[in-house]
Amino acid sequence: MPLLPLSPVRTGGKLARSSGDTLEIDGLIFEVHRSDRRKTLQITVERSGELSITAPTGVPEWDLASFVEEKLLWIHTKIEEKARLQKRAPIKEFVNGEGFLYLGKSHRLRLVENQLVDLCLKNGRFCLRASSAHRARDVFIAWYTRRALKWFSQQVAEHANRMGVQVSEVKVQDLGFRWGSFSADGRVSFHWKAILLPPRIAQYVMIHELAHAHHPDHSASFWTKVEQHLPDWRTRKSWLAENGVQVEGL
Structure with missing residues (x-):
């Protein structure tokens, strides 16, 4: 992300610098997004640790910097939480008895000698052909991708018209x-990993994305649209934020 040229921005405390598209303050770099439909300021800390701030079009850069400065403790806390969660993500070894998620349920892995396909889910177990074990990760991703396409296609077909969305x-x-x-x-x-989530959480991901057809940002209007079709979205969103990292260790 290019940061030059940077111009100093006056705030009541820490030195901030801005390039228009980015804002740097206290060693943190924020990608700045502006929208005519945006009424308030919002800071987002992504799971990757990347930072962004969304603001109404006319808000001066020094107001952005002041807003960030007020939220610095919260921002650093969130960054530490994301880093801690990332460290918790398990790395798969693809050995007998290891658990693999599918729609929120864990299924044990069994390596088998005689099987026509690389991978299948049979009687509650993932069965992986032993001769395919050297490329097990790619095999699992391909299997998850096919299942995710079928599942999300059905969900989108069911909800898109109801939400007034043309897909x-x-x-x-x-x-x-x-x-x-x-x-x-x-x-x-959708990310192929979304099929590892419990159905109610994967459904939240789907409703969330369809709501963006009406509101591309995360404004109050966007969340109102989500709530119209998913009244308990806050609970589902919180679950995803706290537990979503657990599906990232494939």
Whole structure:
């Protein structure tokens, strides 16, 4: 993320610098997003540790800096929480008896000698062909991707019309630190890891992304739209924030 040229921004405390698209204060770098529809300031700490601030179009840069300065303790606390959660993510070894999630339930792995397909879920167990064990991660990702595409396609078909959303395509791919995305051309994408989440949490991810068809930011209007279709979204959102990292260690 380019930071030059940077201009000093006056605040009541720490020195801040701004390049228009970014704001740096107290050693932290924020990506700045502005919107004519935005009424309030909002700071976001991503799971990756990246920082952003969303603001109404006309808010001066020094007001952004002052707002960030007021929230510095909260921001540093959130950054530490994200880092701590990342360290908790388990790394899979693909050995007999190891548990693998699918729609919120853990299924034990069994390595088998004679099997026509690389991987299948049978009688509550994941069965992995032993000869495919050397590429087990790719095999699991391919299996999860196929299942996720089917599951989310059904969910989107059920809810899109109800939410007044025109969806041109449903995709499943590796989205990095995002669970999903909604593009201006009507394509909705989900991370393949979202199929590891419990159904009620995966559904929250889906409703969240469809709501972005109406409100591309996370404004109050956006959350109102989410609440219209998912009244308990706060509980689901909190669960995802606290437990979502547990599905990242494949």
